[in-house]
Amino acid sequence: MLLVFDINETLLDLAPLDDVLGGTEVRTRWFDLLIHTALVVTASDRYEDFAKLAGACARTVAPGADVPQLAEALRSLPPHPDVVPALDELRDQGHRLVALGNSPQAVVEAQVADLGFDAVYSAEAAGALKPSPAAYALVEHSGEPPVMIAAHDWDIAGAQAAGMRTAFVTRDGRNPLPGHPSPDWTVTDLAEWARSLRQ
Numbered sequence: 001m002l003l004v005f006d007i008n009e010t011l012l013d014l015a016p017l018d019d020v021l022g023g024t025e026v027r028t029r030w031f032d033l034l035i036h037t038a039l040v041v042t043a044s045d046r047y048e049d050f051a052k053l054a055g056a057c058a059r060t061v062a063p064g065a066d067v068p069q070l071a072e073a074l075r076s077l078p079p080h081p082d083v084v085p086a087l088d089e090l091r092d093q094g095h096r097l098v099a100l101g102n103s104p105q106a107v108v109e110a111q112v113a114d115l116g117f118d119a120v121y122s123a124e125a126a127g128a129l130k131p132s133p134a135a136y137a138l139v140e141h142s143g144e145p146p147v148m149i150a151a152h153d154w155d156i157a158g159a160q161a162a163g164m165r166t167a168f169v170t171r172d173g174r175n176p177l178p179g180h181p182s183p184d185w186t187v188t189d190l191a192e193w194a195r196s197l198r199q
Helices: 015-021 024-041 051-060 067-074 084-094 103-110 153-161 192-198
Strands: 002-005 096-101 120-122 147-148 165-169 185-187
Touching: 015 024, 015 067, 024 051, 067 103, 084 192, 096 103, 096 165, 103 120, 153 165, 165 192, 185 192
Parallel strands: 002 096, 002 147, 096 120, 147 165, 165 185
Antiparallel strands: none
16 A cells, blocks of 8 residues: 655654743644644645744744754654554555655755655645645555555545545544544554554
């Protein structure tokens, strides 16, 4: 299978940003505002640099935040504990692994540099942020539909609309989007899910 991974929160833990933004609550408000802003931009049929949006949202919720430090911290976030074992297992099973993020290409490549993906895609190349279909269309594939793995309901919905199968990761107790088709998989631990694919 071709497995397409979202990056922020799905693979990488945003908790280290607490020190930059002023705590967990502020970091959560920042990321919620960032996603809300990106969704509005996309729904308005526009494109904005996701990294610049991140800085603008930081200045809104944490006026004293060091935006350059935030930008640097975003490039070096650690993976969640289940990520590396999951990727190793999936690679061992022969699956092709790619990453697809909203951040600019250089940021996305820095974020996943140590995770060994076969290809890395940025919505920047499509001129449209996820969940626009144009972003998912960047992923080159043939045969069976790829599987999008994400911890965000909007990302799952966008991938479904683009014809992908989906695996929703319940980071921080999140649930799939109500009133929408269920993901093909709903998983709490990526490593356990990866092992289940071998059965």
